[in-house]
Amino acid sequence: MSRSTLAILAAVVLLPLVMRHALGSEIWIFAIFGLGLNLLLGYTGLLSFGQATFFGSAAYVAGWLLKHLGINAFAALGIGVAVGAASAALVGYLCVQRSGLYFIMLTFALNQLFYFVAYQWTSVTGGEDGMPGVPRPAFLGIDFKDPLHYYVFVSGLFLGSLWIMRRIVGSPLGKILQAIRENELRAEAVGYDVARFKLLAFVIAGAFSGLAGVLYAMLFGIVPLEAIGFVASGNVVFATLIGGSGSLYGPIIGSFLFIWLSESVSTLWARWPLLLGVAFVAVVLFFRGGVVEAWSRFWSWRSSRRKI
Amino acid sequence: MLYALMGLGLALITGVLNIPNFAHGALFAVGAYLLASAANGIGNFWIALVVAPIGVAVLGLVIEYAGVRRLYAAGHDYQLLLTFGLALILSESIILVWGPVGYSHLPPPILRGGLDLGFTFYPKYRLFVMAAGGLLILLTSLFLEKTRYGAILRAGIENKEMVSLLGIDIHRLFTVAFALGAYLAGIAGALTAPIRGLSPQMGADMLGIAYVVVVLGGLGNLLGAIGAGLLIGIAQSIVAAYWTEASTAVIFAVMAVVLLVRPQGLFGIR
Numbered sequence: 001m002s003r004s005t006l007a008i009l010a011a012v013v014l015l016p017l018v019m020r021h022a023l024g025s026e027i028w029i030f031a032i033f034g035l036g037l038n039l040l041l042g043y044t045g046l047l048s049f050g051q052a053t054f055f056g057s058a059a060y061v062a063g064w065l066l067k068h069l070g071i072n073a074f075a076a077l078g079i080g081v082a083v084g085a086a087s088a089a090l091v092g093y094l095c096v097q098r099s100g101l102y103f104i105m106l107t108f109a110l111n112q113l114f115y116f117v118a119y120q121w122t123s124v125t126g127g128e129d130g131m132p133g134v135p136r137p138a139f140l141g142i143d144f145k146d147p148l149h150y151y152v153f154v155s156g157l158f159l160g161s162l163w164i165m166r167r168i169v170g171s172p173l174g175k176i177l178q179a180i181r182e183n184e185l186r187a188e189a190v191g192y193d194v195a196r197f198k199l200l201a202f203v204i205a206g207a208f209s210g211l212a213g214v215l216y217a218m219l220f221g222i223v224p225l226e227a228i229g230f231v232a233s234g235n236v237v238f239a240t241l242i243g244g245s246g247s248l249y250g251p252i253i254g255s256f257l258f259i260w261l262s263e264s265v266s267t268l269w270a271r272w273p274l275l276l277g278v279a280f281v282a283v284v285l286f287f288r289g290g291v292v293e294a295w296s297r298f299w300s301w302r303s304s305r306r307k308i
Numbered sequence: 309m310l311y312a313l314m315g316l317g318l319a320l321i322t323g324v325l326n327i328p329n330f331a332h333g334a335l336f337a338v339g340a341y342l343l344a345s346a347a348n349g350i351g352n353f354w355i356a357l358v359v360a361p362i363g364v365a366v367l368g369l370v371i372e373y374a375g376v377r378r379l380y381a382a383g384h385d386y387q388l389l390l391t392f393g394l395a396l397i398l399s400e401s402i403i404l405v406w407g408p409v410g411y412s413h414l415p416p417p418i419l420r421g422g423l424d425l426g427f428t429f430y431p432k433y434r435l436f437v438m439a440a441g442g443l444l445i446l447l448t449s450l451f452l453e454k455t456r457y458g459a460i461l462r463a464g465i466e467n468k469e470m471v472s473l474l475g476i477d478i479h480r481l482f483t484v485a486f487a488l489g490a491y492l493a494g495i496a497g498a499l500t501a502p503i504r505g506l507s508p509q510m511g512a513d514m515l516g517i518a519y520v521v522v523v524l525g526g527l528g529n530l531l532g533a534i535g536a537g538l539l540i541g542i543a544q545s546i547v548a549a550y551w552t553e554a555s556t557a558v559i560f561a562v563m564a565v566v567l568l569v570r571p572q573g574l575f576g577i578r
Contacts, residue, residue, distance in 0.1 A: 112516030113560030274400035280393025
């Protein structure tokens with residue numbers, strides 16, 4: 001077992017001892033969300049500014065079914081993954097043909113489309129007030145209403161997602177995506193259908209976002225309108241970038257920092273998004289490359305000193 | 309008209325600077341709030357209408373000079389994060405300064421009430437906005453098409469390296485484009501204030517529409533952005549007359565449909 005795997009397992013075990021279980025669950029949920037984005041941003045080189053579309057759609061659909069039809073938790077997860085993937089296929093189909101700035105703007109504008117549908121379809125989504133009353137049903141006699149049980153459930157799914165993502169990244173598919181990131185024209189010339197592989201990456205990322213969305217809805221018992229808003233899309237980009245988008249573990253570290261920091265700041269001041277904005281600007285101007293890169297720079301600096 | 313102004317400003321920034329400006333909506337909101345404050349403070353709407361957008365342009369100047377400028381070599385991801393962070397800072401600052409509750413701002417006395425056009429009765433202020441917006445768009449496009457500096461700006465969209473090889477200070481060009489884009493956002497916000505009132509989230513709502521306008525107009529196509537802005541404004545008011553709840557979502561749906569048929573946008577060449 002590698003050192004990073006061990007570190008993550010240790011974090012999963014230790015987190016409930018040092019913070020509220022709900023906060024711990026939120027960190028891993030956000031990490032699943034970030035893993036999905038990172039497949040696009042870090043591995044395929046596609047900056048999607050509309051990940052909340054898939055996160056929010058899955059949360060709304062699965063949350064509604066949980067609330068009104070009383071489906072069980074695993075069915076909700078399955079549906080969430082399916083909704084996330086399907087909405088990503090739809091959005092991806094429109095977006096992958098374009099690149100660069102145009103791509104970012106499209107993912108954002110389509111995010112706004114979903115946002116306004118959720119905002120104005122108040123009879124289903126509750127509009128601005130959100131959709132409250134999403135239950136957390138028991139499964140096989142395990143009561144998920146207990147925060148610790150739910151934490152174990154979420155972190156198990158997180159570890160599963162991480163394992164799957166590692167397989168994807170290491171697979172031929174992952175290599176093709178990285179080839180597209182490095183040189184799209186060459187990947188095309190070698191004979192890969194670039195648009196199709198981008199779409200595939202989009203759908204996979206959407207499925208991860210959908211999973212995170214359903215877990216989020218069950219965690220808080222409500223689907224707030226913000227879950228599908230572009231600020232959520234921005235937050236996940238930020239978390240992935242502060243962690244370091246080049247590495248599989250970057251978004252995990254980023255989610256931890258992001259959720260933990262925003263939780264601690266939000267209890268201090270109602271206008272905490274202002275500080276968040278300042279943090280965004282500061283990271284961009286002074287701290288590019290993220291934590292993982294800063295860490296590995298630090299290590300190479302130390303080992304180079306040791307050699308002397 | 310307002311959509312066209314927003315879209316034109318954003319098209320200028322995205323086109324010349326090649327960065328995604330997610331602070332554009334926040335600049336719009338700042339323009340609206342500055343107008344309301346200045347009009348109440350000075351007591352004269354017209355002076356406020358001149359001063360407020362200039363304030364926003366100065367803000368744009370500062371943003372470009374202190375922040376955006378350092379990131380031209382960085383990827384879009386960092387540029388996005390910077391402008392997104394700035395948008396958060398600006399909209400939260402609005403709440404800090406002016407409070408979280410929205411309020412309305414009345415147009416100046418001469419423009420209150422409506423005008424009988426024979427076939428229909430129309431609010432005077434809206435007519436004024438149409439005229440002012442049309443004039444501004446005309447002036448901006450004349451500036452872009454007919455003046456030397458406008459030609460340089462358009463050349464900057466086409467080929468930045470060539471422009472700087474010809475001995476033109478490309479960085480100053482970027483600063484001017486950003487400030488001009490911010491000015492257009494600011495004046496759109498200022499003109500909007502008496503129509504829709506002021507609220508802290510007005511910028512976020514407008515941001516999406518501005519992007520739709522740019523996407524529909526075709527990236528880097530300034531005149532296309534004007535056309536798309538007008539088209540969307542008309543489409544929205546038609547839908548609003550029949551199905552009010554869907555009027556905003558329709559804008560985005562129209563965009564999706566258009567992109568399916570014409571991926572390069574309505575007036576896009578590339």
